[in-house]
Amino acid sequence: MLDNRHELIAALNSSLVSQRYSPVVVRNYCTYASGFLDDLEQRGIPVSNVTDVQVEQYLRHAIAVFKKRRGRRPSARWHEVPRSGIHALLRLVHGQWPPAIKPTCAADEVRFSICAEYEIWLREERGLARASIAALIWEARNFLARQFDHGIDSLAGLSVTDVDRYMDLRAPKLTRCSLKSVAERLRSLLRYLHTTGRVATDLSGHVIAPMLYAYEGVPSLLDRGQIIAVLESAKRDKTPAGLRDHAILQLLAIYGLRSGEIRHLRIEDIDWRTETIHVHHNKTRAGTLLPLLVPVGEAVLAYLRSGRPETDTREIFLRTRAPYRKLDKLYSTVRRRLRDAGVQPPGKCGPHIFRHARAVEMLRAAVPQKVIGDLLGHRSTGSTAPYLKLATEDLRAIALDVPGMELLP
Template sequence: MGSPLLLAWQLDRSGVEGLNGVAVGDIDSYMDLRGSKLTRSSLKSTAERLRSLLRYLHRTARVAADLSPHIISPRLYAYEGVPSILERDQITAVLASTSMDATAAGLRDHAILQLLATYGLRAGEVRNMRIEDIDWRAEVVRVRHSKTQAYTLLPLMEPVGEAILTYLRSGRPATDAREIFIRTRAPFRKLDKLYSLVRRRLRDAGVKPLGKCGPHIFRHARATELLRAAVPKKVIGDLLGHRSTGSADPYLKLATEDLRAVALDVPGTEVLA
């Protein structure tokens, strides 16, 4: 989006001929304008796209000088952002609150939240889950991981199975769609997204997490719980459908207090009287 917006911005300011006279000051003004509305990560992406645009404009003789070296983007560090999570008592509160809603939407949302909280699934993995992915006799649920395109067979935990079964029997509308979770209003098709659903249920339960409050917050919580329980990162990665074991590294930050609790005293650091 950065490149088209710059062109539109400059043309609006200076007309068709304005592109010829674009200068470093124009770029600075534009980046200052965009920077106030973007995260550091988005600003870095915008800067990279603008560099490409300015190199192209110079190469095609549309501007006299190559201005791309003048664009400074923020430096990003690996795992600099700590994911938002829910603590176990907050998850319990959300599940309890939603279980009190006996409407079709309530039954559906409770089953979805059980899946998110128990397995740490991605939103797309829940939305795309099909009726045939539940093997009731073997008590197994098949998860299609949206990023790796692999399948994982997970034990169908009792609270999850009960919630899904209740929804299928009493909340799911009659439809030919094979996806489990369906809109409550016509046209009866699979859900488009889960963000607003999760945010509403958190609000209704009086849970106000720091940071984002979409479905991924349950995934973060599950990963952190497993790390705190000393589950190997390879096992966590297999459960959550990670492409690499390094994908679990950001969650290590969330267990800081746990790591401090097992820290060893370093010899020679005693405070002298």
Template sequence: MLKLHDELIAKLSNLLTAQNYNPVVIANNRLYGRAFLDYLVECDIPVETVVPAQVDQYFVYAIQDFEAQYGRPPSPRWHMLPRSAIAKVLRLAQGKWPPDAEMVGPDSEHRHEICNEYETWLRDERGLASASIAALMWEARNFLRWQFDRGGVASLQALAVTDVDRYMDMRAPGLRRKSLADVAERLRSVVRYLHRTGRIPTDLTPHIIGPMLYAYEDVPSTLDKSQIAAVLGATKEDQSPRGLRDYAILQMLATYGLREGEICRLRLEDVNWRGESLRIRHTKTNAYSYMPLLAHVGEALLDYLRLGRPGTEIREIFIRSLAPYTAITNLYGMIRGRLAAAGVEPAGKRGPHVFRHARAVEMLRASVPQKIIGDVLGHRSTESTNAYLKLATDDLRAVALDVPGTEVLS
């Protein structure tokens, strides 16, 4: 066991070194990883069989040990680095950490089988995009775990309307109407599949009802031209590697109105420098479209690739600015920070979609046909594009007609 632990710590060091971690961070990870492995030796627990509950038990022990050494409890954030180091060690030892949620608890094998079949059906039969599959799978795992904990595998055969009502009641607290409607839609998909495969005798989908939503009831957040210029100008002043990356991303958001996932998944081979074009894989449809590589976007990309992008074999263009140098997966924190730094405070949400909405409005005001706007934004139907008409209400007022026999209100 001790030899295996030494090998794990050596692998941990090599992994973090290859990912360009700071030497101090590597030393701290080694220290925390070794402390956890020593605890496993004392408890006679093989590292290959560790489960999340045993990691939690270790932290109870570690906090008590900290208090004994220093006479005070650790700070609330103290556990973050040790937990991260332990996760890396367990990932090396077990191949995957944390374990799949559906493999924990009673009836896990049957639940795992259903989830695997459902995921295959969503991907191969329905052809859904990865993001949609991930959301549906989360709901499926959560619902099946909840139902099996209440009545076991056999309870599916007796599933009734009251059961799905209880599940919706359990999910409702803290959710907005739109989010709860999404839960109902995902639950209908799961229940429909269970009925389709004979696991539920009655089709309960007509009885899974979410809150009523009205078409175009919410006006999306957006930015005007001056706000976009302010954000781009403030970000351009930051010539650090992170600043160069963020400026290139913001230029692409403002110019093309891309989704977050389309930016994060953009790869080096998607940029055709000679042909001056970009290949975009749309997140929701998995379809490809080609955009012209405009000069200001190309210059921002080149500056980042030459001066800001870390040395890594990863093919995605936009990389984390700190080790580990992996592809970025979320733009919300960056967008909020850059908006705040520029003193821009849009009403409502402050994520990457504010640039997408602004681009849509700009095209609407330029009299670009709705079909072309939808193609640029990667929409499947004109209904998706119609939502952006709400953002051009000033333009609609400008072309309003007087109705004979009525008084125009000011």
């Protein structure tokens, strides 16, 4: 065990260094991983048999040791470093951590089997995007887990009461829009269960969801002056994060791309010779070839030269800290850059407000709705229609006078 422990720590050190973790992080991760292995050795537990239970037990023990040595409890986030180091070690040993959940009873086996078949059906029969499938599968697992609490045969006797009870359970703390999404995901599962013969009656029509009216909410919108202020503020930040964020904001402001389209943009998607950029629309699975405009090209090139870490990852925009992988989301980045520029939209302040602004700018420039939809990657002109309500000043300009209105007080 002792020799194996040294080999594991050496392998962990090598793995972390190859991922370009800082020397301080490598040292801390290896220290906590080594302590965890010592604890396992004393308890006679092979590292190959470790579960989440042993990890949490060790972290509680480490907190107790910290308190005993220093006379106080560690900070609320102190456990993140030892946990990350231990998880890095376990990923090295197991190949994946946290490990995939394994069925513990007959009900779990049935639930896992249904979800696995449902996922294949969503992907191959309905052709849904990965993010949509993930949301549908999460809802399916949650619903089936609660249903099977009443017994493994409870699915055959699924009733409207069971559906209503689940929706009542999910409703608290959800907005009307979120609750409607839950209802749509549940309807999809119920239709599938009926189609495959697992449920005798199609209960999807009995799922009650809140009514949402078309275009009932007007999203936030940036004017040209605010966009320029945000771009200039980010441009002044010459750190790696600043160079990255400025390039992202240029893509948002000029092309109106979706967050996922920017996060999945790869090195080979930019052709510097022909000055074009290939955008993969994640919602429609289509592609658009756009001209690489000068502000965008200069911003991306500055990031690639001076801000992007050296890595084999093909996505252009990466985290600024190891492990260097593509960004998970852009919302916090955009929100921070808006705040730094002193721009405070009245509503949501995520990357989509740049998309709204770009659409309105094109509408005001008399660009045909079909062309706007093509640039934004919309599947139909109906998807572009919601942006029309944002050009309120344009609508006021063409408003008709109503006879008799001048007589009203």
